[in-house]
Amino acid sequence: VEHWGYIVAAYALTGVSLLGYVWYLRQAERRMRCEQETRYGEQ
Amino acid sequence: MPTQARRVLRAGLGWSSLGLLLVGGFAALVLAPPDAVQGQVQRIMYVHVPAAWAGFLAFFVVFVGSVMYLARQTPAWDQLAAASAEIGVLFTAQAIVAGAIWGKPTWGTWWTWDPRLTTTAMLLLIYAGYLLLRSMASEARRGARQAAVLGIVGFVDIPFTYMSVLWWRTLHQGPSIVRSGGPTMATSMLLILLLNVLAFTVLYSYLLVRRLDVQRLDTQALAATRGG
Numbered sequence: 001v002e003h004w005g006y007i008v009a010a011y012a013l014t015g016v017s018l019l020g021y022v023w024y025l026r027q028a029e030r031r032m033r034c035e036q037e038t039r040y041g042e043q
Numbered sequence: 044m045p046t047q048a049r050r051v052l053r054a055g056l057g058w059s060s061l062g063l064l065l066v067g068g069f070a071a072l073v074l075a076p077p078d079a080v081q082g083q084v085q086r087i088m089y090v091h092v093p094a095a096w097a098g099f100l101a102f103f104v105v106f107v108g109s110v111m112y113l114a115r116q117t118p119a120w121d122q123l124a125a126a127s128a129e130i131g132v133l134f135t136a137q138a139i140v141a142g143a144i145w146g147k148p149t150w151g152t153w154w155t156w157d158p159r160l161t162t163t164a165m166l167l168l169i170y171a172g173y174l175l176l177r178s179m180a181s182e183a184r185r186g187a188r189q190a191a192v193l194g195i196v197g198f199v200d201i202p203f204t205y206m207s208v209l210w211w212r213t214l215h216q217g218p219s220i221v222r223s224g225g226p227t228m229a230t231s232m233l234l235i236l237l238l239n240v241l242a243f244t245v246l247y248s249y250l251l252v253r254r255l256d257v258q259r260l261d262t263q264a265l266a267a268t269r270g271g
Binding site: 002003004006007009010011013014017018021022025028029032033035036039 | 068072082083084086087090091094130133136137140141144145147148246250253254256257260261263264267
């Protein structure tokens with residue numbers, strides 16, 4: 001038995017969680033930059 | 044650091060971690076030979092061990108940041124510790140999940156209360172608690188001080204986690220790289236493992252720089268709210 005399903009699951013979960021975290025950082029940064037621009041615009 | 048230099052550093056770390064992860068992943072899944080005993084499923088090692096290493100590295104940075112924050116009271120050290128703790132929790136969770144997936148076909152169970160697994164789970168809970176403590180603090184400076192103490196005390200679990208396979212009878216295998224008598228694995232496997240460890244180390248640096256950027260913007264927003 002070669003257990004490729006387990007191998008794919010381990011790599012996929014690691015990859016997806018990393019992509020998810022990078023996406024979360026991108027969203028947080030984008031939101032804060034937007035807020036910053038809005039603030040400067042108001043001033 | 045000037046914005047331009049920061050941007051170049053960030054892009055450099057991002058592209059090099061992506062390149063190293065792709066090459067490391069290809070080497071692990073295609074080039075590495077199957078293990079003589081475990082067969083193909085041993086390929087999970089190339090993601091499990093680097094994730095565990097990156098978690099340890101991240102918590103070491105939390106420890107350094109916490110000590111320096113308590114010594115100097117400089118917010119930058121606290122921000123470094125907080126950013127690193129979040130990334131450490133991510134990598135440790137990945138190591139636990141990949142380990143559980145590896146455990147099922149080799150040990151016959153997803154989880155067992157083995158000393159290595161238990162001390163790693165404790166590590167995850169300690170630093171998840173660290174993040175919770177920060178988010179629930181009513182006053183930022185007090186929260187940072189309390190988190191720094193936890194960041195230092197929590198680090199004590201790392202030597203226990205690392206040495207658990209030597210100190211107690213465990214199901215988890217013992218050290219196969221850093222041991223007296225040299226590494227036990229084939230050179231081709233060792234090189235691919237070290238390549239993936241390097242990939243996760245560069246990835247950790249990239250995530251840390253990005254997390255610190257978010258924190259810097261957050262601090263600026265807070266200052267602007269108070270100022271305006």
